[in-house]
Amino acid sequence: MALAHPSGQSEPGSSEVSVNPLYTRVPVQISKNDLPARGLDPELAYQIVHDELMLDGNARLNLATFVTTWMEPQADRLMAECFDKNMIDKDEYPRTADLEARCVRMLAGLWHAPDALNAPGCSTTGSSEACMLAGLALKRRWKHRGGTGTPNIVMGANVQVCWEKFANYWDVEMRLVPMEGDRLHLSAEEAVARCDENTIGVVAVLGSTFDGSYEPVADICAALDQLQASSGLDIPVHVDGASGAMIAPFCDPHLVWDFRLPRVSSINTSGHKYGLVYPGVGWVIWRDERALPEDLVFRVNYLGGNMPTFALNFSRPGSQVVTQYYNFLRLGFDGYRRVQHACRHVATWLSAEIAALGPFQLLTRGDELPVFAFTVAGDQPFSVFDVSTAMRAEGWLIPAYTFPANRTDLSALRIVVRNGFSEDLAGLMLDNLKRVLGTLAKQDHPRHGPAAASFAHGA
Numbered sequence: 001m002a003l004a005h006p007s008g009q010s011e012p013g014s015s016e017v018s019v020n021p022l023y024t025r026v027p028v029q030i031s032k033n034d035l036p037a038r039g040l041d042p043e044l045a046y047q048i049v050h051d052e053l054m055l056d057g058n059a060r061l062n063l064a065t066f067v068t069t070w071m072e073p074q075a076d077r078l079m080a081e082c083f084d085k086n087m088i089d090k091d092e093y094p095r096t097a098d099l100e101a102r103c104v105r106m107l108a109g110l111w112h113a114p115d116a117l118n119a120p121g122c123s124t125t126g127s128s129e130a131c132m133l134a135g136l137a138l139k140r141r142w143k144h145r146g147g148t149g150t151p152n153i154v155m156g157a158n159v160q161v162c163w164e165k166f167a168n169y170w171d172v173e174m175r176l177v178p179m180e181g182d183r184l185h186l187s188a189e190e191a192v193a194r195c196d197e198n199t200i201g202v203v204a205v206l207g208s209t210f211d212g213s214y215e216p217v218a219d220i221c222a223a224l225d226q227l228q229a230s231s232g233l234d235i236p237v238h239v240d241g242a243s244g245a246m247i248a249p250f251c252d253p254h255l256v257w258d259f260r261l262p263r264v265s266s267i268n269t270s271g272h273k274y275g276l277v278y279p280g281v282g283w284v285i286w287r288d289e290r291a292l293p294e295d296l297v298f299r300v301n302y303l304g305g306n307m308p309t310f311a312l313n314f315s316r317p318g319s320q321v322v323t324q325y326y327n328f329l330r331l332g333f334d335g336y337r338r339v340q341h342a343c344r345h346v347a348t349w350l351s352a353e354i355a356a357l358g359p360f361q362l363l364t365r366g367d368e369l370p371v372f373a374f375t376v377a378g379d380q381p382f383s384v385f386d387v388s389t390a391m392r393a394e395g396w397l398i399p400a401y402t403f404p405a406n407r408t409d410l411s412a413l414r415i416v417v418r419n420g421f422s423e424d425l426a427g428l429m430l431d432n433l434k435r436v437l438g439t440l441a442k443q444d445h446p447r448h449g450p451a452a453a454s455f456a457h458g459a
Contacts, residue, residue, distance in 0.1 A: 022047060057397050063415045063429070064399040066209070066243055066273040066371075070420035072330070075323045079278065085318035087123065088309065096318040099325040106328055108285050110249050111258040111267055120292045121285035122310060123271070123321050127242035128162035129312050130268035130284035134238045135166040137266060137286065138201035140293040141236070147198060154194045155203035156186030157404040158210045160242065163203060172200065179407040184208070184363070185215045188223035195227060201236045201265070206244030206257055210403060211364040211414070212347075212371030214244060217257040217264070224263055236265035236291070242282075243369050246274035250337040251344055252368075265291040271324045274340065276331075276419055281320035339419050343370035347417040350426045359437060363412055370417040375410065382440035384411045385448035390436040396429055402450050411450065 025044045030036070040048075059069040071079075085093045087100070100123050109116035124130045139151055152173035155163055159176075167174035177190040185208050195202065202224065204217045221237055228234050239245065239257060246269050248255050258264060264287065271281035286292040297310045331339065347366025354374060355362050361377035376384055388400035403410040417426070 061395050062397040064397050066416050067279050068272050068276050071278055075326050078326055079319040079323050082319035082322045083317055087316050087318040087321060088314050100321045103324050107283055113259045113287060119285055120289055124282040125313050125316055126280040126282040127268050127270040130282040131162045132166050132312055133284050134266040134268055137292050140296055142200040149198050151200045152198050153200050154191050158185050158208045159205060160209055178405040179403060184211055185213055188216060188219040191220050192223045192227050195235055199235050201238050203238050203240055206239055206241040207369040211373040212369035213364050214368045218261060221261045221263040237263050239264055239267045241267050242270045243273050245269035247340050247369055250340045259287050275324060276327050277320050277324045281324055343417045346423050346426050347372055353430055373412040373414045375412045381443040381445055383446035383448055384413045386440055386446055387413060389448055394432045
């Protein structure tokens, strides 16, 4: 017989726990910081965690993130079926490994690698790891060319924080080009001006996370071609296409930014952004075997078989790679084109509607990445941080942030349009924004400044 509990409930671990109403099952007090002495009924444990997560924001209404927040139910099902597969264990899961290799070849072809079937590449946990691997390859190539002294890497101040981590972790001088006036990203002239014999490479961003704009990859490559002709310096370019490498091929097919430019040595993208997969998966592809030094590749055999690996992480689930392949099959080129054009349509429509409201000035309009930034125009009684705070109360997460040097005077809001953010949802958000503006217009002065921002750019 079960022991009686003072409350009239059964003792923990009793066979009668399962017949108690869910929210009256003991223990009533749940430890949040210490491992409980006894376990809980699985339904109770689930409900406790589920209820706490209800206090998170609604991912579909998060207009700050670039990360995919909706997939088809068939992709959800495939992902669940592969949670237990270790991506690194290629001998045990050869079909999953082959799907990864197929994705690499598809991306290499999409980005016009000279020999797409043999271009080296791999999946990663996201673009941050992909950028680290690309940066390591650049540094090692510089060393093999006889580089001495302190290596440096050139990029705009608008790069994602992973590049700062790369430079810090691997002792590379980071030569950041600050923003000036209306130039909010890297230019060819500014990039070349910072290059010397110790420059391991230039990073060009195809889709700045600050405003959604493309950096001029072809112009940067042309300027570096001229630099080589005049000085002999042969400096490669890495394209950080975390978002844009899955937008430009479908929306801007005539834009030359990829391996069609001989100076582009590597490209990364986030499968979990406009690759349309849940987090986390990224990809990095090199032009050819010469762009990826062989001495960076490890070969391990204790998993069964002699497997090459180049990664910062080791064990990780294969589910995101499987669903990336599913998306490639399911959508094909035309399907991706439809999705990305639909996102761009919503972005350009919404940016025009916001501009027409009056108090805002567009910095970009969503016609490159389906992302646009805007700021408060003129002398208004509210700031971008007031707008962000008010919209958060309505359930919408719209980040407000200041730009980096030398434009820290500029504060903006940014909206990311992803698959699943339809024109209907955009219209509902616009209605909320109009109501919020009616209230904010009654303030006598702005209430919130940068200290109120809940969004850290690049985090």
